[in-house]
Amino acid sequence: MLFSGKNIIVTGASGDLGTAIIKRLICQGANVLAVDSDDAGLSHLVAEVSGAGVLEIFVADVSNGEEVLSYATRAFALWGPVDGFVNNAGIQTPVRSIVEFPEEDFDRVMAVNVRGVFLGMKHVLPRMRDGGSVVNMSSALGVVGGAGIVAYVASKHAIIGMTKTAALEQGPRGIRVNAAAPGPIACRMTFKLADEVFAGSNKSFAETVPLRRHGTPEDVAGLVSYLLSDDSSYATGTTHAVDGGFTTG
Numbered sequence: 001m002l003f004s005g006k007n008i009i010v011t012g013a014s015g016d017l018g019t020a021i022i023k024r025l026i027c028q029g030a031n032v033l034a035v036d037s038d039d040a041g042l043s044h045l046v047a048e049v050s051g052a053g054v055l056e057i058f059v060a061d062v063s064n065g066e067e068v069l070s071y072a073t074r075a076f077a078l079w080g081p082v083d084g085f086v087n088n089a090g091i092q093t094p095v096r097s098i099v100e101f102p103e104e105d106f107d108r109v110m111a112v113n114v115r116g117v118f119l120g121m122k123h124v125l126p127r128m129r130d131g132g133s134v135v136n137m138s139s140a141l142g143v144v145g146g147a148g149i150v151a152y153v154a155s156k157h158a159i160i161g162m163t164k165t166a167a168l169e170q171g172p173r174g175i176r177v178n179a180a181a182p183g184p185i186a187c188r189m190t191f192k193l194a195d196e197v198f199a200g201s202n203k204s205f206a207e208t209v210p211l212r213r214h215g216t217p218e219d220v221a222g223l224v225s226y227l228l229s230d231d232s233s234y235a236t237g238t239t240h241a242v243d244g245g246f247t248t249g
Protein backbone atom coordinates (compact mmCIF):
# COMPACT_ATOMS: atom_id res chain seq x y z
CA MET A 1 0.00 0.00 0.00
CA LEU A 2 2.16 2.80 -1.37
CA PHE A 3 -0.17 5.58 -0.22
CA SER A 4 -1.76 4.14 2.90
CA GLY A 5 -3.01 6.99 5.11
CA LYS A 6 -1.71 9.65 2.68
CA ASN A 7 -3.98 12.61 1.98
CA ILE A 8 -4.04 13.52 -1.69
CA ILE A 9 -6.02 16.12 -3.69
CA VAL A 10 -6.67 15.51 -7.40
CA THR A 11 -8.28 18.18 -9.62
CA GLY A 12 -9.86 17.43 -12.98
CA ALA A 13 -10.89 14.33 -11.09
CA SER A 14 -13.71 13.07 -13.27
CA GLY A 15 -11.82 13.36 -16.56
CA ASP A 16 -10.07 10.46 -18.25
CA LEU A 17 -6.67 11.00 -16.63
CA GLY A 18 -8.06 12.12 -13.26
CA THR A 19 -10.15 8.96 -13.03
CA ALA A 20 -7.21 6.67 -13.84
CA ILE A 21 -4.99 8.50 -11.33
CA ILE A 22 -7.61 8.27 -8.59
CA LYS A 23 -8.25 4.58 -9.22
CA ARG A 24 -4.52 3.95 -8.79
CA LEU A 25 -4.29 6.05 -5.59
CA ILE A 26 -7.38 4.50 -3.99
CA CYS A 27 -6.07 0.98 -4.75
CA GLN A 28 -2.88 1.99 -2.96
CA GLY A 29 -4.74 3.10 0.18
CA ALA A 30 -4.84 6.91 -0.22
CA ASN A 31 -7.47 9.31 1.13
CA VAL A 32 -8.38 11.25 -2.02
CA LEU A 33 -10.28 14.52 -2.33
CA ALA A 34 -11.53 14.50 -5.92
CA VAL A 35 -12.17 18.02 -7.24
CA ASP A 36 -13.96 18.88 -10.48
CA SER A 37 -16.44 21.45 -11.79
CA ASP A 38 -18.52 18.61 -13.27
CA ASP A 39 -20.92 17.52 -10.54
CA ALA A 40 -22.37 14.61 -12.54
CA GLY A 41 -18.90 13.43 -13.50
CA LEU A 42 -17.90 13.27 -9.84
CA SER A 43 -20.99 11.16 -9.03
CA HIS A 44 -20.00 8.83 -11.85
CA LEU A 45 -16.48 8.63 -10.41
CA VAL A 46 -17.82 7.58 -7.01
CA ALA A 47 -19.72 4.73 -8.67
CA GLU A 48 -16.64 3.62 -10.58
CA VAL A 49 -13.90 3.68 -7.94
CA SER A 50 -13.31 1.17 -5.17
CA GLY A 51 -10.34 0.04 -3.12
CA ALA A 52 -8.60 0.32 0.22
CA GLY A 53 -8.54 4.11 0.29
CA VAL A 54 -11.23 6.71 0.96
CA LEU A 55 -12.77 8.90 -1.77
CA GLU A 56 -14.41 12.25 -1.07
CA ILE A 57 -15.66 14.57 -3.80
CA PHE A 58 -15.78 18.37 -4.04
CA VAL A 59 -17.35 20.50 -6.77
CA ALA A 60 -15.19 23.53 -7.56
CA ASP A 61 -14.04 25.68 -10.45
CA VAL A 62 -10.23 25.71 -10.27
CA SER A 63 -10.08 29.18 -11.83
CA ASN A 64 -12.05 30.70 -8.93
CA GLY A 65 -9.86 31.67 -5.96
CA GLU A 66 -12.59 31.28 -3.34
CA GLU A 67 -13.55 27.84 -4.61
CA VAL A 68 -9.91 26.74 -4.67
CA LEU A 69 -9.48 27.94 -1.08
CA SER A 70 -12.62 25.94 -0.21
CA TYR A 71 -11.31 22.64 -1.59
CA ALA A 72 -7.91 23.13 0.04
CA THR A 73 -9.58 23.91 3.37
CA ARG A 74 -11.92 20.92 3.00
CA ALA A 75 -9.00 18.52 2.44
CA PHE A 76 -7.25 19.84 5.56
CA ALA A 77 -10.46 19.62 7.62
CA LEU A 78 -11.03 16.01 6.53
CA TRP A 79 -7.60 14.52 7.09
CA GLY A 80 -5.12 17.18 8.27
CA PRO A 81 -2.03 18.23 6.28
CA VAL A 82 -2.02 17.33 2.60
CA ASP A 83 0.65 14.86 1.45
CA GLY A 84 0.07 14.98 -2.29
CA PHE A 85 -1.52 17.33 -4.80
CA VAL A 86 -2.24 16.49 -8.43
CA ASN A 87 -2.98 19.81 -10.15
CA ASN A 88 -4.55 18.16 -13.18
CA ALA A 89 -7.64 20.07 -14.40
CA GLY A 90 -7.18 21.45 -17.89
CA ILE A 91 -9.02 22.30 -21.09
CA GLN A 92 -8.35 22.46 -24.83
CA THR A 93 -10.09 24.53 -27.53
CA PRO A 94 -10.97 24.15 -31.22
CA VAL A 95 -7.95 24.32 -33.55
CA ARG A 96 -7.30 27.78 -35.07
CA SER A 97 -4.16 29.58 -36.25
CA ILE A 98 -2.94 32.45 -34.07
CA VAL A 99 -4.41 35.06 -36.40
CA GLU A 100 -7.82 33.40 -36.20
CA PHE A 101 -7.69 32.39 -32.55
CA PRO A 102 -10.61 33.88 -30.56
CA GLU A 103 -9.52 36.07 -27.63
CA GLU A 104 -12.17 34.53 -25.38
CA ASP A 105 -10.83 31.01 -26.04
CA PHE A 106 -7.33 32.20 -25.18
CA ASP A 107 -8.56 33.73 -21.92
CA ARG A 108 -10.62 30.64 -21.00
CA VAL A 109 -7.65 28.30 -21.42
CA MET A 110 -5.38 30.61 -19.44
CA ALA A 111 -7.99 30.87 -16.66
CA VAL A 112 -8.26 27.11 -16.17
CA ASN A 113 -4.81 25.82 -17.14
CA VAL A 114 -2.58 28.61 -15.78
CA ARG A 115 -4.60 30.50 -13.15
CA GLY A 116 -6.09 27.19 -11.93
CA VAL A 117 -2.68 25.61 -11.41
CA PHE A 118 -1.35 28.78 -9.76
CA LEU A 119 -4.34 29.09 -7.42
CA GLY A 120 -4.11 25.41 -6.55
CA MET A 121 -0.51 25.77 -5.41
CA LYS A 122 -1.25 29.10 -3.69
CA HIS A 123 -3.90 27.56 -1.44
CA VAL A 124 -2.76 23.94 -1.09
CA LEU A 125 0.94 24.54 -0.34
CA PRO A 126 0.25 26.29 3.00
CA ARG A 127 -1.85 23.25 3.99
CA MET A 128 0.73 20.71 2.88
CA ARG A 129 2.92 18.59 5.12
CA ASP A 130 6.67 19.22 4.88
CA GLY A 131 8.02 16.51 2.58
CA GLY A 132 4.86 16.47 0.44
CA SER A 133 4.72 16.22 -3.34
CA VAL A 134 2.96 18.29 -6.01
CA VAL A 135 2.42 17.07 -9.57
CA ASN A 136 1.37 19.74 -12.05
CA MET A 137 -0.16 18.35 -15.26
CA SER A 138 1.64 19.92 -18.19
CA SER A 139 1.88 18.19 -21.56
CA ALA A 140 4.31 17.25 -24.32
CA LEU A 141 2.92 20.52 -25.72
CA GLY A 142 4.50 22.26 -22.74
CA VAL A 143 7.86 21.39 -24.28
CA VAL A 144 7.27 21.76 -28.02
CA GLY A 145 4.93 23.89 -30.15
CA GLY A 146 1.68 22.79 -31.72
CA ALA A 147 0.15 24.55 -34.73
CA GLY A 148 -3.43 25.67 -34.12
CA ILE A 149 -3.47 25.40 -30.34
CA VAL A 150 -1.57 28.49 -29.19
CA ALA A 151 -3.42 28.91 -25.91
CA TYR A 152 -2.99 25.29 -24.87
CA VAL A 153 0.71 25.32 -25.79
CA ALA A 154 1.30 28.62 -23.96
CA SER A 155 -0.58 27.37 -20.90
CA LYS A 156 1.33 24.10 -20.71
CA HIS A 157 4.69 25.91 -21.08
CA ALA A 158 3.59 28.25 -18.28
CA ILE A 159 2.88 25.28 -16.01
CA ILE A 160 6.50 24.14 -16.38
CA GLY A 161 7.71 27.64 -15.40
CA MET A 162 5.44 27.69 -12.36
CA THR A 163 6.60 24.19 -11.43
CA LYS A 164 10.26 25.28 -11.43
CA THR A 165 9.42 28.39 -9.40
CA ALA A 166 7.43 26.44 -6.80
CA ALA A 167 10.22 23.85 -6.54
CA LEU A 168 12.73 26.62 -5.71
CA GLU A 169 10.41 28.15 -3.12
CA GLN A 170 9.30 24.90 -1.45
CA GLY A 171 12.58 22.96 -1.52
CA PRO A 172 13.60 24.05 1.98
CA ARG A 173 10.38 22.46 3.30
CA GLY A 174 11.21 19.21 1.51
CA ILE A 175 8.15 19.71 -0.68
CA ARG A 176 8.85 18.49 -4.21
CA VAL A 177 7.10 20.04 -7.22
CA ASN A 178 7.31 18.31 -10.58
CA ALA A 179 5.46 18.45 -13.87
CA ALA A 180 4.08 15.48 -15.80
CA ALA A 181 4.13 15.85 -19.57
CA PRO A 182 1.90 13.31 -21.31
CA GLY A 183 1.93 12.92 -25.06
CA PRO A 184 -1.07 11.63 -27.01
CA ILE A 185 -3.05 9.49 -24.59
CA ALA A 186 -5.96 7.36 -25.78
CA CYS A 187 -8.77 9.47 -24.39
CA ARG A 188 -11.37 12.08 -25.34
CA MET A 189 -9.07 15.12 -25.41
CA THR A 190 -6.61 13.47 -27.84
CA PHE A 191 -9.25 11.99 -30.13
CA LYS A 192 -11.11 15.32 -30.35
CA LEU A 193 -7.89 17.11 -31.33
CA ALA A 194 -7.01 14.35 -33.83
CA ASP A 195 -10.46 14.72 -35.47
CA GLU A 196 -9.54 18.33 -36.30
CA VAL A 197 -5.83 17.94 -37.04
CA PHE A 198 -6.17 14.85 -39.23
CA ALA A 199 -9.67 15.62 -40.60
CA GLY A 200 -10.45 13.63 -43.73
CA SER A 201 -7.52 11.24 -43.36
CA ASN A 202 -7.00 7.96 -41.53
CA LYS A 203 -3.99 9.30 -39.63
CA SER A 204 -3.76 9.37 -35.85
CA PHE A 205 -1.29 10.71 -33.32
CA ALA A 206 -0.11 7.14 -32.73
CA GLU A 207 1.85 7.33 -35.99
CA THR A 208 3.64 10.50 -34.84
CA VAL A 209 5.38 8.94 -31.82
CA PRO A 210 8.41 6.61 -31.86
CA LEU A 211 6.55 3.93 -29.87
CA ARG A 212 3.79 3.98 -32.54
CA ARG A 213 0.90 3.84 -30.11
CA HIS A 214 -1.22 6.12 -28.00
CA GLY A 215 -0.40 6.14 -24.32
CA THR A 216 -3.02 4.90 -21.88
CA PRO A 217 -4.45 6.80 -18.90
CA GLU A 218 -2.79 4.09 -16.80
CA ASP A 219 0.62 5.04 -18.27
CA VAL A 220 0.04 8.55 -16.90
CA ALA A 221 -1.26 7.27 -13.57
CA GLY A 222 1.96 5.25 -13.20
CA LEU A 223 4.10 8.36 -13.64
CA VAL A 224 1.97 10.39 -11.24
CA SER A 225 2.17 7.61 -8.66
CA TYR A 226 5.97 7.61 -8.99
CA LEU A 227 6.18 11.40 -8.61
CA LEU A 228 3.90 11.37 -5.54
CA SER A 229 5.81 8.53 -3.88
CA ASP A 230 9.14 8.41 -2.09
CA ASP A 231 10.56 6.55 -5.12
CA SER A 232 11.11 10.02 -6.62
CA SER A 233 12.37 11.57 -3.37
CA TYR A 234 15.31 13.44 -5.01
CA ALA A 235 13.36 14.77 -8.01
CA THR A 236 12.04 18.31 -7.94
CA GLY A 237 11.53 21.12 -10.44
CA THR A 238 11.62 18.62 -13.30
CA THR A 239 9.33 17.80 -16.20
CA HIS A 240 8.74 14.07 -16.72
CA ALA A 241 7.61 12.96 -20.16
CA VAL A 242 5.18 10.09 -20.65
CA ASP A 243 4.85 10.55 -24.39
CA GLY A 244 6.12 7.48 -26.22
CA GLY A 245 9.12 9.52 -27.36
CA PHE A 246 7.00 12.29 -28.98
CA THR A 247 9.34 15.06 -27.78
CA THR A 248 12.57 13.15 -28.43
CA GLY A 249 13.28 13.83 -32.10
Ligand SMILES: NC(=O)c1ccc[n+]([C@@H]2O[C@H](COP(=O)([O-])OP(=O)(O)OC[C@H]3O[C@@H](n4cnc5c(N)ncnc54)[C@H](O)[C@@H]3O)[C@@H](O)[C@H]2O)c1
Pocket residue numbers: 011012013014015016017018035036037038041060061062063088089090091112116137138139140181182183184185186187188189190
Ligand atom coordinates in the same frame (compact mmCIF):
# COMPACT_ATOMS: atom_id res chain seq x y z
N1 LIG B 1 -5.48 13.43 -22.70
C1 LIG B 1 -4.25 13.70 -23.15
O1 LIG B 1 -3.78 13.12 -24.14
C2 LIG B 1 -3.41 14.70 -22.43
C3 LIG B 1 -2.09 14.91 -22.88
C4 LIG B 1 -1.30 15.84 -22.22
C5 LIG B 1 -1.82 16.54 -21.14
N2 LIG B 1 -3.09 16.33 -20.74
C6 LIG B 1 -3.59 17.10 -19.60
O2 LIG B 1 -4.06 16.21 -18.61
C7 LIG B 1 -5.12 16.85 -17.88
C8 LIG B 1 -6.34 15.94 -17.88
O3 LIG B 1 -6.71 15.67 -19.21
P1 LIG B 1 -7.87 14.63 -19.58
O4 LIG B 1 -7.46 13.96 -20.84
O5 LIG B 1 -8.23 13.81 -18.40
O6 LIG B 1 -9.03 15.66 -19.95
P2 LIG B 1 -10.60 15.55 -19.62
O7 LIG B 1 -11.25 16.60 -20.45
O8 LIG B 1 -11.07 14.14 -19.74
O9 LIG B 1 -10.66 15.95 -18.09
C9 LIG B 1 -10.46 17.26 -17.62
C10 LIG B 1 -11.31 17.44 -16.38
O10 LIG B 1 -11.11 18.76 -15.88
C11 LIG B 1 -12.35 19.28 -15.49
N3 LIG B 1 -12.34 20.73 -15.55
C12 LIG B 1 -12.31 21.51 -16.65
N4 LIG B 1 -12.36 22.80 -16.31
C13 LIG B 1 -12.41 22.83 -14.96
C14 LIG B 1 -12.48 23.88 -14.00
N5 LIG B 1 -12.51 25.18 -14.38
N6 LIG B 1 -12.53 23.56 -12.69
C15 LIG B 1 -12.51 22.25 -12.29
N7 LIG B 1 -12.46 21.22 -13.15
C16 LIG B 1 -12.40 21.52 -14.48
C17 LIG B 1 -13.36 18.69 -16.47
O11 LIG B 1 -14.68 18.70 -15.95
C18 LIG B 1 -12.81 17.28 -16.66
O12 LIG B 1 -13.38 16.37 -15.74
C19 LIG B 1 -5.36 18.19 -18.57
O13 LIG B 1 -4.66 19.21 -17.87
C20 LIG B 1 -4.76 17.99 -19.94
O14 LIG B 1 -4.36 19.20 -20.53
C21 LIG B 1 -3.90 15.42 -21.35
